[in-house]
Amino acid sequence: MKLTREEVRHIAILARLGLSEAEVERFQEELSHILENFEVLQQVDTTDVSPTAHPIPTHNVLREDEAAPSLPKAEVLANAPRQEAGCFKVHAVLE
Amino acid sequence: MDLWQLTIHEAHELLKGKEISSLELTQAVLQSIGQAEEKIHAFVTITEDLAFKQADRADKQIRNGQMTPLTGIPGVIKDVICTKGIRTTCSSRMLENFIPPYDADVVERLNAYGIVIVGKSNMDEFAMGSSTENSAFFPTYNPWDLTCVPGGSSGGSAAAVAAGETIYALGSDTGGSIRQPAGFCNIVGLKPTYGRVSRYGLVAFASSFDQIGPLTKDVTDSALVMNAIAGYDPRDSTSLPYPVPDYTRALIGDLHGLRLGVPREYFIPGMHPEVEQAIRCAVGKLEQLGAKVDWDVSLPSTPYALPAYYIIAPSEASANLARYDGVKYGFSYQDTSNMWEAMGKTKQFGFGPEVKRRIMLGTYALSAGYYDAYYLKAQKVRTLIREEFSQALGRFDALLTPTSPSPPFKLGEKVADPLQMYLSDVCTLPINIAGIPAISVPAGFSDGLPIGLQIIGKPFAEEVLLHIAFAYEQATEWHKRRPPI
Numbered sequence: 010m011k012l013t014r015e016e017v018r019h020i021a022i023l024a025r026l027g028l029s030e031a032e033v034e035r036f037q038e039e040l041s042h043i044l045e046n047f048e049v050l051q052q053v054d055t056t057d058v059s060p061t062a063h064p065i066p067t068h069n070v071l072r073e074d075e076a077a078p079s080l081p082k083a084e085v086l087a088n089a090p091r092q093e094a095g096c097f098k099v100h101a102v103l104e
Numbered sequence: 105m106d107l108w109q110l111t112i113h114e115a116h117e118l119l120k121g122k123e124i125s126s127l128e129l130t131q132a133v134l135q136s137i138g139q140a141e142e143k144i145h146a147f148v149t150i151t152e153d154l155a156f157k158q159a160d161r162a163d164k165q166i167r168n169g170q171m172t173p174l175t176g177i178p179g180v181i182k183d184v185i186c187t188k189g190i191r192t193t194c195s196s197r198m199l200e201n202f203i204p205p206y207d208a209d210v211v212e213r214l215n216a217y218g219i220v221i222v223g224k225s226n227m228d229e230f231a232m233g234s235s236t237e238n239s240a241f242f243p244t245y246n247p248w249d250l251t252c253v254p255g256g257s258s259g260g261s262a263a264a265v266a267a268g269e270t271i272y273a274l275g276s277d278t279g280g281s282i283r284q285p286a287g288f289c290n291i292v293g294l295k296p297t298y299g300r301v302s303r304y305g306l307v308a309f310a311s312s313f314d315q316i317g318p319l320t321k322d323v324t325d326s327a328l329v330m331n332a333i334a335g336y337d338p339r340d341s342t343s344l345p346y347p348v349p350d351y352t353r354a355l356i357g358d359l360h361g362l363r364l365g366v367p368r369e370y371f372i373p374g375m376h377p378e379v380e381q382a383i384r385c386a387v388g389k390l391e392q393l394g395a396k397v398d399w400d401v402s403l404p405s406t407p408y409a410l411p412a413y414y415i416i417a418p419s420e421a422s423a424n425l426a427r428y429d430g431v432k433y434g435f436s437y438q439d440t441s442n443m444w445e446a447m448g449k450t451k452q453f454g455f456g457p458e459v460k461r462r463i464m465l466g467t468y469a470l471s472a473g474y475y476d477a478y479y480l481k482a483q484k485v486r487t488l489i490r491e492e493f494s495q496a497l498g499r500f501d502a503l504l505t506p507t508s509p510s511p512p513f514k515l516g517e518k519v520a521d522p523l524q525m526y527l528s529d530v531c532t533l534p535i536n537i538a539g540i541p542a543i544s545v546p547a548g549f550s551d552g553l554p555i556g557l558q559i560i561g562k563p564f565a566e567e568v569l570l571h572i573a574f575a576y577e578q579a580t581e582w583h584k585r586r587p588p589i
Contacts, residue, residue, distance in 0.1 A: 055485065064298045
């Protein structure tokens with residue numbers, strides 16, 4: 010099975026990952042090669058086998074809803090590439 | 105003996121007896137860094153000022169009789185673990201200037217134990233890799249042979265310990281990233297059970313596999329670090345509230361009464377013959393020490409662990425790394441006012457090739473039309489692998505395998521072929537799939553390059569691993585060899 014360039018571009022859009030044309034070409038080859046090798050998984054009989062998402066059987070860990078101090082706003086914003094009025098600043102979302 | 109060569113327990117005795125101060129020990133380690141670092145490149149950041157401050161504080165604590173087994177002893181933290189006020193880069197351009205506003209749980213615990221942090225260690229970018237060549241900054245070199253890789257992704261931590269640039273280090277292990285570099289550098293590396301050590305403050309790669317653990321010069325040190333870092337943390341809802349034993353009580357030299365198994369599928373075609381020979385020798389030694397060994401156990405789904413891992417881990421990574429959108433922290437592409445373009449270019453220029461490859465692979469495996477064939481299928485195979493381990497570990501106290509199918513390989517040897525690089529984790533990643541603990545201990549050499557023995561145990565049976573590892577270490581001399589640099 011070989012991925013098309015269009016498929017590679019489509020996956021990159023789903024991941025919101027910008028790729029150069031050279032990268033598209035390279036991933037087309039590499040991902041196709043890797044996925045081809047992983048087709049052995051289809052040989053495994055998994056009839057009636059349920060999937061495992063997580064190694065420990067923990068479900069819905071709950072705690073009391075108690076107020077506790079948060080991180081100081083200034084320290085959190087210190088790493089922000091752009092900020093204004095104590096908020097993260099983003100590009101316009103709506104055109 | 106130079107002070108930087110000491111183990112934790114040796115340094116502790118000297119500190120306790122007031123024969124040395126933490127300041128002297130810290131100075132010796134920083135001097136060793138000054139000499140070795142030019143060749144090894146184990147550090148992203150050296151924290152000399154902080155180290156002297158912490159050493160000074162430790163000396164006061166020692167004078168006041170407030171001493172833990174780790175007080176005043178220099179350690180290194182892998183640069184994927186958040187340290188408040190100290191740059192934490194994940195060896196990525198994306199986080200090159202990121203300064204965490206909080207400490208990881210393990211760092212809080214080590215601070216309470218009196219650690220002296222001498223630096224943050226180099227790694228494969230976002231812990232994705234097996235050689236530390238995927239660091240966006242520079243590769244790390246193996247102290248045993250500077251033309252070889254130290255393993256990865258915790259290659260900086262392992263090389264620093266082996267080269268005497270620290271007394272011990274923390275690493276993280278998602279598919280072998282503590283054990284494989286420990287094996288490649290002739291030191292001890294323990295990956296605890298999933299849920300044993302808090303992941304709070306560990307930058308996420310694959311959240312259902314990631315676990316923090318110690319890289320140390322010997323097994324006693326591994327137990328001492330585990331005593332400090334293990335335990336429940338309400339801030340990590342996957343950490344489990346089980347009591348933490350005193351791991352040093354497991355350090356017993358006799359193995360009578362223990363049942364060990366050797367799974368045949370781990371001796372794969374194409375593995376290095378001297379690795380196979382060394383591991384069979386090591387198992388023979390454990391038999392001599394009193395263990396009952398079954399040399400032919402089978403875990404038939406083992407060959408499917410690698411593809412299952414390299415579907416599930418990138419899938420989880422693709423979700424975890426979506427957060428690097430250039431808004432809250434990290435690199436941010438600014439030459440556009442278009443939101444989608446800014447996000448795409450932030451990731452394009454912020455991430456290196458292996459990280460992009462895994463984001464692409466994971467996004468593909470999770471995408472409509474392929475989810476059932478890849479992700480769901482891999483999760484079902486995960487169930488089979490877990491069940492086989494569970495059955496085998498019902499019959500045996502531990503399983504024994506090589507840590508890696510080959511000794512350390514050359515820099516550049518596997519960079520061009522991702523699948524060849526992935527194969528380097530073939531013996532370690534099944535353990536993360538099952539969420540169980542495993543330790544790598546020095547078990548021999550091939551042409552002067554180290555070989556690691558992997559001991560695999562039941563969930564929350566780290567004591568059993570430390571017991572077996574300790575008995576083996578006492579009966580052998582491998583761990584006493586020091587690299588030529």
